[in-house]
Amino acid sequence: MIAVNIEKKLKAYNGLQLLRIKKTFLPGGITRITGPSGAGKTTFLKMIAGLVSPDNGTIKANDTTWFDASQKMNLAPQLRRVGFVFQDYALFPNMTVKQHLEYATDNADWINRLLTIGGLETFASHKPDHLSGGQQQRLAIMRALAIKPKLLLMDEPFSALDVKMKSALIKDLQVLFKELGTTALIVSHNPQELDGVSRDELEIG
Numbered sequence: 001m002i003a004v005n006i007e008k009k010l011k012a013y014n015g016l017q018l019l020r021i022k023k024t025f026l027p028g029g030i031t032r033i034t035g036p037s038g039a040g041k042t043t044f045l046k047m048i049a050g051l052v053s054p055d056n057g058t059i060k061a062n063d064t065t066w067f068d069a070s071q072k073m074n075l076a077p078q079l080r081r082v083g084f085v086f087q088d089y090a091l092f093p094n095m096t097v098k099q100h101l102e103y104a105t106d107n108a109d110w111i112n113r114l115l116t117i118g119g120l121e122t123f124a125s126h127k128p129d130h131l132s133g134g135q136q137q138r139l140a141i142m143r144a145l146a147i148k149p150k151l152l153l154m155d156e157p158f159s160a161l162d163v164k165m166k167s168a169l170i171k172d173l174q175v176l177f178k179e180l181g182t183t184a185l186i187v188s189h190n191p192q193e194l195d196g197v198s199r200d201e202l203e204i205g
C-alpha cells in the first residue's frame, strides 16, 4: 500500500499553483492518473519516485516512510525500488536493448520473457537510435519491469503505440502485474485505453 498526503508549489509560467494530493493506492491496483496539461501529473509521479521533493506531508509504503517533511526524511530514489517509465523514455544511447535489461537484472529467463512481451527479441542487439519510437517506448516499459517492481510509475507509456499493439501489451501487462503483485500508476491522456483494466482514477487539477 502506498499512502500519499503531500503538497507542492508548482512553478508554472502563469504563477504559483498549489498541488495537493491525498490518496492511498492499494496493493496490486491499477490507477489511471488524469488531468489537464500542466496540472502536475508528471511531478506527482516524480515525487513518489523521490526525484522531486514535496514541500509538505508524507509518503509511506506499507510500514516504511519514504518522505516526511516534518522529520526531514527523504529516502533516496534507488532505495524505493520503483519502476519508472519516463514520458521521454530516458533510454541509454550507448546500450543495446538487452544491455538495458541486463543493467537492471541478471535473470536471463526474465530478460527473455520481457524481450518477448515487448516484441523486442529480434532487436536485442540494437541501440535506441536504431529502434522505432514504439520499440523505444516498449523498451522503456520492459526496463522498468526488469527489477520486478512492487510499484510501477508510468508517464504516458502507450503514446507511441498503435491501437492493436497497445491493447495486446496492456493484456500482457495485466498478467505480469498480477504475477508480481505490482501496483501501477498510469498517467494517461486517453484514459479510455484503460477501460476494463483499471477502475481507480486520480484526477489532478
Ligand code: ADP
Residues within 6 Å of the ligand: 009, 010, 011, 012, 013, 035, 036, 037, 038, 039, 040, 041, 042, 043, 044, 052
Ligand atoms: P503535467 O504532467 O500534468 O502536464 P507537470 O508535472 O509536467 O504537469 O508540470 C506541472 C507544472 O509544474 C509546470 O508548470 C511545471 O513548470 C511545474 N514544475 C515541474 N517540476 C517542478 C518542480 N520540481 N518544482 C516546482 N514546479 C515544478
Ligand code: ADP
Residues within 6 Å of the ligand: 077, 078, 080, 081, 082, 083, 084, 085, 086, 089, 090, 103, 104, 143, 144, 147, 149
Ligand atoms: P539497482 O540498485 O538494482 O542497480 P538501479 O540503480 O538500476 O537498481 O535502479 C533503481 C531504481 O531506479 C529502479 O527502480 C529503476 O527502475 C529506477 N531507475 C533509475 N534510473 C532510471 C532510468 N534512467 N530510467 C528508468 N528507471 C530508472
